[in-house]
Amino acid sequence: MSKIDWVGFDGDDTLWKSEDYYRAAEAAFEQIVGHYIDLSDKRTAQHLLAVERRNLRIFGYGAKGMMLSMIESAIELTEERISARHVQDIIAIGRATLDHPVELIEGIREAVAAIAAAHNIVLITKGDLFHQEAKIVQSGLSDLFHRIEVVSEKDTPTYTRVLRELDVVPEHFAMIGNSLRSDIAPIVGLGGWGIHMPYHVTWAHEAEHDLADNTPRLLQVEAASELPTALAKIEATVVDA
Amino acid sequence: MSKIDWVGFDGDDTLWKSEDYYRAAEAAFEQIVGHYIDLSDKRTAQHLLAVERRNLRIFGYGAKGMMLSMIESAIELTEERISARHVQDIIAIGRATLDHPVELIEGIREAVAAIAAAHNIVLITKGDLFHQEAKIVQSGLSDLFHRIEVVSEKDTPTYTRVLRELDVVPEHFAMIGNSLRSDIAPIVGLGGWGIHMPYHVTWAHEAEHDLADNTPRLLQVEAASELPTALAKIEATVVDA
Numbered sequence: 001m002s003k004i005d006w007v008g009f010d011g012d013d014t015l016w017k018s019e020d021y022y023r024a025a026e027a028a029f030e031q032i033v034g035h036y037i038d039l040s041d042k043r044t045a046q047h048l049l050a051v052e053r054r055n056l057r058i059f060g061y062g063a064k065g066m067m068l069s070m071i072e073s074a075i076e077l078t079e080e081r082i083s084a085r086h087v088q089d090i091i092a093i094g095r096a097t098l099d100h101p102v103e104l105i106e107g108i109r110e111a112v113a114a115i116a117a118a119h120n121i122v123l124i125t126k127g128d129l130f131h132q133e134a135k136i137v138q139s140g141l142s143d144l145f146h147r148i149e150v151v152s153e154k155d156t157p158t159y160t161r162v163l164r165e166l167d168v169v170p171e172h173f174a175m176i177g178n179s180l181r182s183d184i185a186p187i188v189g190l191g192g193w194g195i196h197m198p199y200h201v202t203w204a205h206e207a208e209h210d211l212a213d214n215t216p217r218l219l220q221v222e223a224a225s226e227l228p229t230a231l232a233k234i235e236a237t238v239v240d241a
Numbered sequence: 242m243s244k245i246d247w248v249g250f251d252g253d254d255t256l257w258k259s260e261d262y263y264r265a266a267e268a269a270f271e272q273i274v275g276h277y278i279d280l281s282d283k284r285t286a287q288h289l290l291a292v293e294r295r296n297l298r299i300f301g302y303g304a305k306g307m308m309l310s311m312i313e314s315a316i317e318l319t320e321e322r323i324s325a326r327h328v329q330d331i332i333a334i335g336r337a338t339l340d341h342p343v344e345l346i347e348g349i350r351e352a353v354a355a356i357a358a359a360h361n362i363v364l365i366t367k368g369d370l371f372h373q374e375a376k377i378v379q380s381g382l383s384d385l386f387h388r389i390e391v392v393s394e395k396d397t398p399t400y401t402r403v404l405r406e407l408d409v410v411p412e413h414f415a416m417i418g419n420s421l422r423s424d425i426a427p428i429v430g431l432g433g434w435g436i437h438m439p440y441h442v443t444w445a446h447e448a449e450h451d452l453a454d455n456t457p458r459l460l461q462v463e464a465a466s467e468l469p470t471a472l473a474k475i476e477a478t479v480v481d482a
Binding site: 058059060061064065067068071072075078080081082083084085087088091094095098099128129130131133150151152 | 299302308313319322323324326329332335336371372
């Protein structure tokens with residue numbers, strides 16, 4: 001009998017590529033704004049991030065909120081000079097972000113299948129419900145998961161609720177994800193296990209966390225193929241305890 | 242022992258007022274577009290509905306999708322003449338729609354409490370996850386519900402999944418809501434029970450349905466105060482069957 005009853009997986013940049021598309025969207029946004037202002041002082045990206053953060057409280061995460069923040073940011077940066085056609089171009093950027101093909105992270109299908117063979121697995125992903133559901137379907141991975149939870153924020157209250165609904169104590173739960181802030185810190189804080197699998201790019205908002213370097217119950221892997229072994233290490237530790 | 246094991250409630254325009262805010266948003270939108278085109282031919286509202294419907298596939302339901310569709314519709318209706326300031330005004334309309342206070346439907350708190358005393362109750366609401374969660378919290382009703390499901394579409398596959406997760410057969414499930422299309426038709430089609438409580442306004446998209454006038458297992462009430470009695474009637478029928 002496994003000591004880790006449930007294993008959680010993040011979606012964006014853990015199962016499938018995501019941040020690359022948002023970065024491409026930001027580059028396209030800067031190009032549009034560049035028709036009106038000098039981009040050399042780097043303030044465009046900073047301004048967009050500031051608008052996105054102030055709007056999180058009312059828009060939540062996801063591409064639709066990004067589109068609206070981009071339009072607001074462009075209007076402010078251009079001092080209301082942006083044309084209707086360029087606003088339409090910004091909407092087209094967001095539409096492309098919502099409609100991009102789902103590309104799986106290398107080796108993740110095999111890793112998920114291997115872990116699902118010995119554990120209950122749950123997908124815990126945040127953002128826009130409609131977009132996340134579309135990506136889950138397109139990923140072809142949904143049948144492997146015993147539960148799927150699309151949540152609006154990945155913080156301690158949310159994980160507490162999800163673990164209660166799964167009827168699992170944190171000590172017997174491991175979470176796999178690319179974001180220390182959203183996937184790892186809340187679970188480790190609750191007494192659970194984290195497996196951090198960094199992605200090559202991280203949104204500035206997700207890069208902020210207050211985990212210490214020597215955090216207990218936290219493992220790191222470099223590739224999806226290392227996930228089953230990392231989980232086995234955790235199991236050995238739980239059994240030994 | 243109750244024969245109706247679970248009772249489902251819709252959120253928007255069943256627990257709390259919603260469509261009024263969307264209607265006010267549409268009126269404000271028309272006023273903005275009226276700076277550029279003649280509104281007397283009524284095509285503004287029709288054009289917006291057409292844009293919203295073509296965008297449902299990619300944006301899903303909710304106020305953020307409405308905002309983006311309004312911006313697109315305004316750009317098209319004004320033939321790209323709309324100013325950045327007026328685009329900002331459209332975003333302000335949507336922001337007000339997302340941020341409006343939650344006003345409960347008259348008598349609904351008492352009806353929900355009475356039904357919760359004898360049944361498991363589940364809130365099944367569709368739309369933007371972030372906005373719906375905010376409204377649930379602000380409604381003050383969330384503690385009465387045994388389960389809360391925010392879904393992206395209210396159709397037969399969604400209800401089939403939710404009922405399976407609740408471990409209830411349709412014959413022992415009743416759904417209460419204002420939309421024949423989204424709340425009643427799929428459940429009655431599955432063999433469950435519907436209690437229709439019309440709201441004084443209905444979005445054109447929700448008004449379309451193909452329920453016959455003499456649909457079995459469908460009751461109608463005029464006010465929330467009639468809900469417990471309607472449910473008792475259903476119970477009597479199930480027991481008699």
